[in-house]
Amino acid sequence: xxxxxxxxxxxxxxxxxxxxxxxxxxxxxxxxxxxxxxxxxxxxxxxxxxxxxxxxxxxxxxxxxxxxxxxxxxxxxxxxxxxxxxxxxxxxxxxxxxxxxxxxxxxxxxxxxxxxxxxxxxxxxxxxxxxxxxxxxxxxxxxxxxxxxxxxxxxxxxxxxxxxxxxxxxxxxxxxxxxxxxxxxxxxxxxxxxxxxxxxxxxxxxxxxxxxxxxxxxxxxxxxxx
Numbered sequence: 243x244x245x246x247x248x249x250x251x252x253x254x255x256x257x258x259x260x261x262x263x264x265x266x267x268x269x270x271x272x273x274x275x276x277x278x279x280x281x282x283x284x285x286x287x288x289x290x291x292x293x294x295x296x297x298x299x300x301x302x303x304x305x306x307x308x309x310x311x312x313x314x315x316x317x318x319x320x321x322x323x324x325x326x327x328x329x330x331x332x333x334x335x336x337x338x339x340x341x342x343x344x345x346x347x348x349x350x351x352x353x354x355x356x357x358x359x360x361x362x363x364x365x366x367x368x369x370x371x372x373x374x375x376x377x378x379x380x381x382x383x384x385x386x387x388x389x390x391x392x393x394x395x396x397x398x399x400x401x402x403x404x405x406x407x408x409x410x411x412x413x414x415x416x417x418x419x420x421x422x423x424x425x426x427x428x429x430x431x432x433x434x435x436x437x438x439x440x441x442x443x444x445x446x447x448x449x450x451x452x453x454x455x456x457x458x459x460x461x462x463x464x465x466x467x468x
Contacts, residue, residue, distance in 0.1 A: 244272065244295040247443070247451075248380035253299070254445060257286040265397040269447045271384050272299070273377055275358055279303025283375070284386055284447050285315040288322060302326045304354055306347065308386045309372035310334050312447065316341060327354070331371045332363065347373045362435055364388060366428030370419065374432075376439045383441040383456055389413050389463050390448040413444060413452050413459040420466070430467045437461055 244253040252273050259268040271283040280296060282305045296302060302323040307313040307330040320328055320342075327344040329352065335343060345352065351361040360376040375384040390409040392401065401410060408414040423429045437457060444456035452459045 243289075243291045244299070247382065247445070250274065252377055252380045252382055254451070255286060255292055255295070259448075266390075266392065266448050269445070271445055272296070273359065274300055275303070275355055277303070281355060281359070282306060282319065282326075283384055284308050284312045285319045287315050288318040293322060304329065306373070307331060307334055307341075307343075308347075308374075309370050310337055311370070312386050313338060313341065331373050333368065333371045360439060362432060364429065364432045364436075366425035366430075366432065367419075367422045368424060369422045374436060376436075376441055378440075380443065381441045382443040382445055383436065383439065383460065384445045386447045387419060388446075389415050389444070389460070390446050391444075391450045391452060392448075393450055396449060413446070413456075413463045415463050415466075423467070426467055433460075433464045433467055 244255050246253050254269050254271050256267045256269050259266055268286055270286040273281040275281055278300050280300050280302045282302060285305060303326055305316060305319050305326050305328050307316050309331045310333050313334055329345050329347050330343040332346055335341060349363045351359055358378060362374050364372045364374055370387060372386050372388050377384060391413045392410045407416040407418060409416050442454060442456050444452035444459060
């Protein structure tokens with residue numbers, strides 16, 4: 243269920259997702275921190291196989307709902323791992339007041355992973371409020387909906403739509419996400435901060451990972467910000 247991306251450091255798992263007639267894969271990322279605890283980004287449905295894989299890796303210590311949309315399976319994780327701390331994107335508690343989070347994510351790393359994961363809130367997009375991370379050791383940029391990357395193996399309807407919206411055959415920010423940008427100056431500043439990080443791989447929540455030359459791919463995807 244879990245696929246290793248970097249030896250004994252970072253893994254991912256995928257699950258099918260359908261909404262509004264569109265079918266694509268959604269991804270959860272897992273990082274083992276120096277304290278041995280697992281850091282979970284954007285939880286997917288927690289079936290028996292995935293739970294077993296996680297339990298074999300270590301103790302789930304931190305669960306992150308990284309934007310205002312990726313929160314559907316947080317409750318499952320917190321029910322199975324009540325000892326874990328839940329971190330959520332700004333605005334999510336108002337959207338889902340029943341979620342009992344431990345902390346709202348900010349524009350700086352949390353003490354629990356400072357020095358291992360760099361962190362920023364991509365500003366200028368209050369509808370999304372996506373928090374972005376860099377896993378330093380594996381040089382992996384971890385995004386959620388900010389960008390996506392579909393290839394020919396995506397469902398036919400999805401391929402047709404993404405040819406129009408963006409994100410097909412190349413890392414891109416879809417036009418639906420672009421419409422969420424309300425302050426281009428703030429978004430541009432967040433983009434520039436990301437491009438100052440040292441990364442090679444780009445892990446997105448939907449469909450494929452950019453394994454090499456990730457910084458160039460992100461620069462192209464967000465070049466429209468100016």
